[in-house]
Amino acid sequence: MSEPKLTIELVPRACWSQNVRTELSAVEWDVIRGAVYRFAEYSCDVCDKATAKLHAHEVWGYNMRTKTQKLIGLQALCERCHEVKHFGRASITGRGKQARAHLRKINGWTEHEAQIYILEQFGEWELRSEIKHWKLDITYLKEFMEQI
Numbered sequence: 474m475s476e477p478k479l480t481i482e483l484v485p486r487a488c489w490s491q492n493v494r495t496e497l498s499a500v501e502w503d504v505i506r507g508a509v510y511r512f513a514e515y516s517c518d519v520c521d522k523a524t525a526k527l528h529a530h531e532v533w534g535y536n537m538r539t540k541t542q543k544l545i546g547l548q549a550l551c552e553r554c555h556e557v558k559h560f561g562r563a564s565i566t567g568r569g570k571q572a573r574a575h576l577r578k579i580n581g582w583t584e585h586e587a588q589i590y591i592l593e594q595f596g597e598w599e600l601r602s603e604i605k606h607w608k609l610d611i612t613y614l615k616e617f618m619e620q621i
Contacts, residue, residue, distance in 0.1 A: 505547070505621075
């Protein structure tokens with residue numbers, strides 16, 4: 474199976490209410506979101522689709538030893554790629570089939586390859602969700618703000 478261009482990023486259960494938007498004012502988030510879109514030249518960072526409806530996606534890294542959820546990047550994503558990133562939510566809202574199809578299309582995968590990948594991601598999510606309290610590290614934003 475080839476390395477995925479489009480990935481699933483399941484947020485551990487304890488982190489569902491922790492994100493950049495909850496740590497910033499609406500104005501601050503709008504400035505950051507606008508910069509993310511400009512840097513991506515108003516196209517999806519994954520599939521390159523130019524669209525007026527972009528989403529600013531937070532890319533997180535997780536350190537199981539220190540129990541830290543660390544912001545490591547921001548991406549401009551079209552609605553379909555963003556839906557894949559949040560595959561668990563897509564599944565709950567009845568859009569899992571569409572998200573799976575888009576994941577397969579962008580990565581050039583068979584149904585079997587997609588299924589293996591999805592199961593791996595949910596396995597990782599289950600391990601991370603065993604941790605009940607994560608520290609939030611958004612120091613990446615300082616570096617990002619220096620770029621805009």
